[in-house]
Each structure stands twice: as C-alpha cells, then as structure tokens.
Amino acid sequence: xxxxxxxxxxxxxxxxxxxxxxxxxxxxxxxxxxxxxxxxxxxxxxxxxxxxxxxxxxxxxxxxxxxxxxxxxxxxxxxxxxxxxxxxxxxxxxxxxxxxxxxxxxxxxxxxxxxxxxxxxxxxxxxxxxxxxxxxxxxxxxxxxxxxxxxxxxxxxxxxxxxxxxxxxxxxxxxxxxxxxxxxxxxxxxxxxxxxxxxxxxxxxxxxxxxxxxxxxxxxxxxxxxxxxxxxxxxxxxxxxxxxxxxxxxxxxxxxxxxxxxxxxxxxxxxxxxxxxxxxxxxxxxxxxxxxxxx
Amino acid sequence: xxxxxxxxxxxxxxxxxxxxxxxxxxxxxxxxxxxxxxxxxxxxxxxxxxxxxxxxxxxxxxxxxxxxxxxxxxxxxxxxxxxxxxxxxxxxxxxxxxxxxxxxxxxxxxxxxxxxxxxxxxxxxxxxxxx
Numbered sequence: 438x439x440x441x442x443x444x445x446x447x448x449x450x451x452x453x454x455x456x457x458x459x460x461x462x463x464x465x466x467x468x469x470x471x472x473x474x475x476x477x478x479x480x481x482x483x484x485x486x487x488x489x490x491x492x493x494x495x496x497x498x499x500x501x502x503x504x505x506x507x508x509x510x511x512x513x514x515x516x517x518x519x520x521x522x523x524x525x526x527x528x529x530x531x532x533x534x535x536x537x538x539x540x541x542x543x544x545x546x547x548x549x550x551x552x553x554x555x556x557x558x559x560x561x562x563x564x565x566x567x568x569x570x571x572x573x574x575x576x577x578x579x580x581x582x583x584x585x586x587x588x589x590x591x592x593x594x595x596x597x598x599x600x601x602x603x604x605x606x607x608x609x610x611x612x613x614x615x616x617x618x619x620x621x622x623x624x625x626x627x628x629x630x631x632x633x634x635x636x637x638x639x640x641x642x643x644x645x646x647x648x649x650x651x652x653x654x655x656x657x658x659x660x661x662x663x664x665x666x667x668x669x670x671x672x673x674x675x676x677x678x679x680x681x682x683x684x685x686x687x688x689x690x691x692x693x694x695x696x697x698x699x700x701x702x703x704x705x706x707x708x709x710x711x712x713x714x715x716x717x718x719x720x721x722x723x724x725x726x727x728x729x730x731x732x
Numbered sequence: 733x734x735x736x737x738x739x740x741x742x743x744x745x746x747x748x749x750x751x752x753x754x755x756x757x758x759x760x761x762x763x764x765x766x767x768x769x770x771x772x773x774x775x776x777x778x779x780x781x782x783x784x785x786x787x788x789x790x791x792x793x794x795x796x797x798x799x800x801x802x803x804x805x806x807x808x809x810x811x812x813x814x815x816x817x818x819x820x821x822x823x824x825x826x827x828x829x830x831x832x833x834x835x836x837x838x839x840x841x842x843x844x845x846x847x848x849x850x851x852x853x854x855x856x857x858x859x860x861x862x863x
Contacts, residue, residue, distance in 0.1 A: 479785055617783035625776055625786055639743035646785045663791070666748040721746035 448512055449473045450598045450630035451497055456506035457654075458496060466492050467503065468654030474598070474630050479620070480659070481645030482634040485732050488651050490634045491531055494602050497632075498528060510598065524552050527596030529604040533587040537576035541569050541586055545593065552594035563589045567615065580607035588616060592623065599623065601633045605640060613637065617644050638724045650731040658691065658731060665727060668707045670719035679703050686711065692730045704730050735773035735781035749784055753792035761801055761812055762828055764819025770812045772802065 453472040459465045466489040474480055484490045495501045497508055499515030508515035513522050535544060541564065549555045564571060567585045575583060584607045591599060599620075605613045617640060623629045632649075635641060641648070642662065649659040669691065672679060679701055683690055688705040695701050704722070713719055722730075739756040741749050760766045772778075775793065779786040793810055796802040803813040819825070840850040 614783055618780055621779050621783055621786065625779065642743045642749065643741075643782070643784045646787050663748040663750055663788070666746055667751075723744055723746045725744060 448476070449509075450476050450478075450511060451515075451632075452509045453497060454507050456493075456496060456503045456508065458492060458501065458503040465654055467496065467506075469506070470655050472497075472649065472656045472659070474632055476597075476630055477624070477628040478647050479624060479631040479633065479645050480647045480649050481641035481662075482632055482649050482651060483641070483728055483732050484634070484651035488732060489654065490651055491602055493651060494600055494632070494634065498526065498600060524554070524594060525597040527591035527594065527599040529584075529587050529591045529599075529601045531602040531606075533583050535575045535583060535587060535590075537574065539575055540572045541575065541578075542571045544575065544586070545590065548590055548593070554595050555593055556595055560589055560593045563592070563619070567612075581609065581612060584608060585612065585616075588619070592619065595627060597627065597629055599629050599631045601631065601635075603635055604633070605635060605637060613640055620644055638728060642724050648727075650727075652732050662724065664709070665706070666721075666723070668709065669722050669727065670705060670707060670713070671722055671726070672703045672705060672717075672719050673700065675699050676701050682717065686713075686717075694730075735777040738773050738778060738781070741782055741784070750788050750792040750795070753789065754795055757792070757796055758799075758801055759828060761816050762820045762825050766812045766816070767818065768812050768814050768816045771805075772810050772812070774809060 451472075451474040453470060456467045456470040456472075457465065458467040470493070472493075482490055482493070492501065496503055497510075497515065499508065499510070499518060502516065510518060511522050511525060513519065518526075536547075539547070545560060563569075563585075567582075567589070569582050569586055569589070570578065575586065578586065584604065588604060591601075605616055608616060620631060620633075621644060624631065631644075633641065633645060646661055646663075647659060648662050648665065650657045670688075672682060673696070674682070676699055679693075682688075683703065683705060686705075687708050690703050690705045692704040693701050694703075704726075707713070739753055741752050743749075745752070757766070757772070766772070772793075773781070775786050775789045778784075778789045782789075793802060797804060797810070800813050800815065802810045805811050836850070836854075
C-alpha cells in the first residue's frame, strides 16, 4: 500500500538498542530493550499499567536519558537531535503540556513559528470540526478539548514520526473515531510512522497494523495483529502432551500457565499457513486475550 | 457505492478485520447484491470510512482478487469480477453458511442442547432479523 505511494526507505524511523533505565528508587523499568519502528508502520504499544510505556516513549523521544543503550531517530542520536529532525516528530503526551494561559489561536501561532512546514488548512479544518473555542484560555477548555488541541498541534507540522501516549483517554467514542480517521489520513497521505499507546483495544485493532507487547522491560513480541489472530491458539493438556504437541506442530510457546493436576494451558503461535491437524483442540484468541496473556 | 455501508466490522473478535472484509464481500457477491462490473470503494475510501489501517483493506482486496471475486480495472479501481453475472445457486449459497453453522453445532453439543432447542433458537433469530 503506502510503500508504492511514497519514496520508500528502509532506514528505521526509530531504532532502540540495549536500552536500560531505572527509576531513582532503583526499579528497573526498561531492561536491555531493543525495538525498531519502520517507515509507514502504525505500531500499537501494549502494556499493563506501570509497565513503562510512557517511560519508553519519552526515552524514544530523547526526553529521558537511559542508563545504557542508544536511541536513534531518523538515524540521529535522540539526545542530540538537530532542528531538522525535531521538525519531523509529532508528540501527544499523556499529560498535555499546553500553555494554559494561551488561547488555542495563540498557542498554534507560537508553535507555527518553530516549524518549516505547517498545514494551516488542516489546522483550521480540525479546529472547526472538533469545535475547539479559539479565543478562550486553554485552562478553561474541557479535558477532551485540550486533548484534541494537543492532537492538532502534533499533526499540524506534518510529522514523519508521530508518538501518541494515550491520546484518546478523554475523548468520547465519536471523538475517538474522528481521531482515528485523522490518523488513517495521515498514514495515507504521508506514510507517517506512528506509535500509539492506549488501553482502548478496539481502537488499536482498527488502526494498529503491528502490535508491540511491553513486558518486564522488553518488547516481548512485535507482530502484525492479523498474523497473531490467524496463528495464535490456546491449547490445554498435560505438560508432557503439550511438549509433544508443540514439537509436532513446530509451534512457538508464547505463554504457559500451570493448571491443576499436571496440566497446563499454552498460548502458542503456529508457523504461518500451518493448519491444525484434525482432533487437536485449540481455542482461538482475540486481542483482549493477547493483551491479558502477553503483557 | 457508499463506503460507510459497504461492509461493517466487529472489533474484539478472534476473526481479523481483513478476514471479516473478505467474507462479507464474498457473501454479497454470492447473493448477487454485488454483480460483475460493480465498482467497490477504493482502499482510501474504505479505510477512512471504517477508520482502519489502509493495509488491512488492501490485504483483503488482494486476496479477493486472487480468489477471482474482484478484478482490478485499468487504473486503481477494483470491480466485481466478470464471472459473477448473477447470484450463485441456492446450493452454493447454503454451502457458504456451513462453517458458521458447524461452529454453532459444536457449541450446541458442548452445551448439551437438543436439536429441537438449537433449531428453535435459530428459527427465532431468523424471524427477528427478517426485514
């Protein structure tokens, strides 16, 4: 799709290697984490509360210094980005950082001065469509309006990498759908690389072609959602049966859960295009199941 | 064709969205609601209408093209393939329902329902949904 419409490059939009970071109290949040975001990918970042999603996204953007490892954005060290690369990044933080004394008009005029590109028509269109009061101080806007304004600010300069940390938490279902459409348009028009964290799995299912599961400080698994739904099955049986079955199927166990009486439940990924032999019982899984088992 | 009513999708299903799209288009072609030469929404239109990633739509369309349900016209638009002049025979259409009913039958056995109980439910569902 997008690769035919855009000058394609294989240089990752973001590349993280051996990233380790602990909080001052000493908890290890990122543990030698490796991750790659390729051009045009929309990656949903999944993790439990406290798993370190925000920390990971902030480190990716060069806003936090890791104790070990490196982050490159468009080939540049994230802690020393030049203005040209900075201008290619859009970010919607979890806690919006809009200047509360400004009006929407003043805020956008201020940011516009920093960027070489600025899509005025789109900004105007979104302000109207999303009904954001332009001349009222931002602190007087509702949470949802502030969040929409934060999204408009992040989209206005046509970023090539868009980082969204829980961008829809204060939006109602209609607002969320509207936002997802904007995201789809961004991908269609520019081939933007998007990384997106949210607990609203139905939103991720729509727009995130790829999913990344953050668990115990690492990206435990990254794969296209379609492939996971097609290939992952849950099996139940005795530990020895399961070991034999995984071997015969060439399946990769993703999660084992011990049950009573020497039995276990195994969530496993079958090789592509391998059908289950007749008589092997397995349950299909949905995105909620994947989230529950893999994060 | 209005892309917002062309197909609908369910999130939270074990069925990936691209498969949901494939099956709905297949059924509508089998029923004769979509016929040879009918233009279907572009990848862009459908991705925007459903708010799904364009790659999901283009994946479904390519597989439908490989199956011979759709064909690509000069340019980029996709149309229903020439062989689908009219609705498929009743027998063929009934056959398309088999996988879903096999699943329902298996679940009905697990629940230890009698044939009559299961069929009564199916009948009443058919009646409810009748236009």
